[in-house]
Amino acid sequence: MSLPVLICDDSALARKQMARSLPASLNADISFAEHGWDAIEQLQAKDFRIMFLDLTMPELDGFGTLEEIKKLGLKIPVVVVSGDIQPKAKERVLGLGAKAFIQKPMDKEVLKQVLRELIEPPQQVTSVTPVTFELPVVKRRDIYMEVSNVSIGRAADALARHFDVFVELPLPNVNIFEVSELHMALKDLAENSQVSGVCQGFSGEGIAGEALVLLSDSSVSDLKKLMKVPADSEDLEELELLMDVSNILVGAFLNGLGEQAEVRFFQSSPVLLGQHIPIESVIQSTMGSFSKTMTFEVSYNIEGTSIRCDLLFMFVDESLPLLDHKLSYLMEDF
Incomplete structure (x- = not known):
């Protein structure tokens, strides 16, 4: 007897990993969905x-x-x-009726324990004719999307725990940009508002780049309220707040990426690019740093506030073959 299983994930890599991780004893008859409406229909x-x-x-x-x-x-x-491992995310899904929560990257032993609790033993017997199903085709961009998804989840979790908030976590953007395209992307991030920007360099085993953390002026104001910092406080206190946010987000993201790529990253101290400045000034500070770059970009929003924090990771050209090699195991069947 086969076990009908539905796997719903927008990532082809995650769908493939989940399917491959299910024990053969389940004899799973697997269907895939790429988003919630697709799943509901099925x-x-x-x-x-x-x-x-x-x-x-x-x-x-x-x-x-x-x-x-x-x-x-x-x-x-x-x-x-999910890669969204912040405490309030877990609380919400369990409150909405989910039976269990497993964090990405998934531990197969945790999966086996969950299956033991949810699937009755008689349905774990392998049938004479195993069910066959077609696995998703995984491309290079799928790998980077899923790796960045896990990493931004780590960063959101660190931010959520530090400020005791719920961070709304959108899909990341992964792109390879010429420098002129990068500047256009930066303009889109900030839209029409002035920003405060912080930059941090990072490196590990030949993989290097820079991270930008951008906060609009309205976000800085709300962040100060959240931290109970007086609105008319000195610029020094505001600067410390910016540096804290940058260290939290960049450090947690790099830890998440490093775990998956088996690389220990080191980050430099955050450098202030400017406070309450037009985005064009931030763009000028990146001139000459890159000719082409791969970027991971995400905008974090804190629920119940107007706080939006844009996080942009830029990897130098020379790093890409090394990063590809480190993540090549994800292309393999397992």
Whole structure:
């Protein structure tokens, strides 16, 4: 007897990893969904025994999917598998009816324990004819999207714990830019507002680059309120706040990336690019640093505030073959 399983994740790599991680004894009959609405449609058309659900997805994210499942009265045990590991995210998904939470990258032993709790032993017997299914095709960009997704989740978790807030975590953007395209992307980040910007260099085993942390003036004002810093406080206190945010986000992201690439990254002290300045001034500070770069970019929003923090990682050209090599194991079947 086969076990119908639904795996919902926008990442082809994550879908493949999840499928490969399921024990053969389940004889899983696996279906895939790329976002929440796709999953809901499949849940209404077929009876599944268990569902694995990502949180950060386009169209309808994991939180919205759980709400929709509850609203429709669909009876399906849901296991959330996500890089968004902040405490309030876990609390919310369990409150919405998820049966378990597994953080990415996934530990197979944790998965086995969850399956033991949710799947009855008789349904773990292998049938005579194993079910076959087609695995997703994984491309280079899929790898970088999933790796950055896990890393920005680590950064959001660090920020959430430090300020005791819930950080809304959108999908990351991964691109390879010429320097002129990078400057256009920076302009899009800040839109029309003035910003305060901090830069930190980083390196590890020949992989190097710079991280930019940008906060709009309105974000700085709300951040000071959140930290109960007087609105008319000295620039020095505001600068310390900026440096703290930069160290938290950049350090946690690099730790997440380093765990996956097995690289120990070192980061330099944050350098102030300017406070309350137009984005053009930040762009000028990056002139000459890169000719072409791969970037990871994400905008963090803190729930209930207007705080938006843009985080941009830029890797120098020479680093890309080394980073490709470090992450090549993710292209392999396992």
